[in-house]
Amino acid sequence: NAFLATKITFINEIARLCEKCGADVGMVARGMGLDDRIGPRFLRPGPGYGGSCFPKDTSALAAMGRDADAPMAITEATIKANESRKNEMVAKIVSLMKGDIRDSRIAVFGVTFKPETDDMRDAPALSILPALHAMGAKICAVDPEGRKSAESLLPWVEWETNPEAAAAGADAVVVLTEWKMFKKVDLKSIAKVMRHARLADLRNIYSSEAAADAGFQSYDSIGRPGF
Numbered sequence: 135n136a137f138l139a140t141k142i143t144f145i146n147e148i149a150r151l152c153e154k155c156g157a158d159v160g161m162v163a164r165g166m167g168l169d170d171r172i173g174p175r176f177l178r179p180g181p182g183y184g185g186s187c188f189p190k191d192t193s194a195l196a197a198m199g200r201d202a203d204a205p206m207a208i209t210e211a212t213i214k215a216n217e218s219r220k221n222e223m224v225a226k227i228v229s230l231m232k233g234d235i236r237d238s239r240i241a242v243f244g245v246t247f248k249p250e251t252d253d254m255r256d257a258p259a260l261s262i263l264p265a266l267h268a269m270g271a272k273i274c275a276v277d278p279e280g281r282k283s284a285e286s287l288l289p290w291v292e293w294e295t296n297p298e299a300a301a302a303g304a305d306a307v308v309v310l311t312e313w314k315m316f317k318k319v320d321l322k323s324i325a326k327v328m329r330h331a332r333l334a335d336l337r338n339i340y341s342s343e344a345a346a347d348a349g350f351q352s353y354d355s356i357g358r359p360g361f
Contacts, residue, residue, distance in 0.1 A: 135191035140212045141176045142183050146219055149179035149357025159357025160338065179356040181310060181336045182219035184247030184256040189213075220261040227266065227334050230354045231306055236270030239329070241304040243297055244311020244337075245280045245288070252279040254287055259310050263288055276300040278313055298323055305330040312337040321348030 145166075149159040159179050167174030183189070192213050199206035228235055247257035254260065257280075263273055267290055274292040277284065281293050294300040297316060301307055301324045309316060317339050325331040325348045333345050335355040342360055345353035354360040 135187050136195045136206070136209045136212070138176050139183050139188040139192050139216070140208060142178075142180075142188075143212045143215050143219070145177045145179050146182065146356075147215065150222070152357040156359055157357075158359070162357075179338070181223045181258040181262065181356075182216045184258055184260075185253060186255045189216075189256040217261075220258050221265070223258065223262050223336055224265045226336075226354060227262075227306065227308055228269070230332050230334050230352055231330075234305070235266065237272070238270075238305040239272045239274065239303055240266060241297075241300040241307045241328075242273055242275040242291075243277075243300070243307060243309045243316045244313050245275055245277045245284045245291075246311050249311055249313045250279075252283050254280060254283045257310075259284070260287060262308075262310065263291065274300045274304065277311065278315060280311070298327060302327045304328045306332040306334060308334045309337050309339060312339050321345060321350070325349040 145159070145163055148162055152159040152162060163177040166172050167177055192209050196206050196209050196213060199209070231238060242259070242263065245257060245259040246253055247255065267273055272292070273290070274294060276294045276297055284291070285293070297319045305328070307324060307328070321340065321344060331350045332352045333340070333350050335353065338355050338358065342353050342355070342358065346361065352361060
């Protein structure tokens with residue numbers, strides 16, 4: 135698990151480099167994955183890993199190394215980089231909105247750490263959304279399974295049952311979990327009901343071309359050119 139967490143963190147750092155260089159992390163990851171010593175799995179960049187296993191097991195291995203006087207320097211760096219990753223996502227959203235956060239309305243697509251689960255343990259949403267809320271943003275979220283677990287953890291979040299309702303009057307949409315329902319959504323319908331059509335696609339489930347065709351004013355994703 136520590137190795138897989140490191141692999142995820144590595145591709146997240148490559149994604150950051152791609153953003154600075156104007157490259158496409160999808161092409162880089164595809165090329166890496168063709169090497170059978172590496173393989174394609176766990177090379178999908180995003181807002182950082184979460185869940186019940188990776189945070190627990192990386193911390194346990196790091197603690198074991200400290201206790202045994204055999205420091206797990208790579209694992210320690212992975213833990214630190216993953217925490218920083220969540221702060222980077224907050225900065226990315228703020229930049230997309232040109233710093234206009236206070237009293238804004240942000241629609242969040244997905245809060246669980248991965249799709250097909252209601253698991254909120256160490257989900258990136260638990261770091262990203264409180265930071266946006268502290269800046270004065272109003273958050274409205276939709277998640278097929280996560281609401282029940284998330285309501286007590288994020289008590290100031292408004293909830294809707296479908297993406298269109300969550301996006302109504304929003305100044306930005308932020309994709310945090312790649313649920314199938316979000317992949318199938320009509321982006322034109324989403325952009326049409328927003329106050330400001332901005333999209334932070336932190337799971338790379340759309341393309342900049344699709345966002346532009348749908349009428350979004352600005353689009354940002356992970357490790358790929360936006361507008």
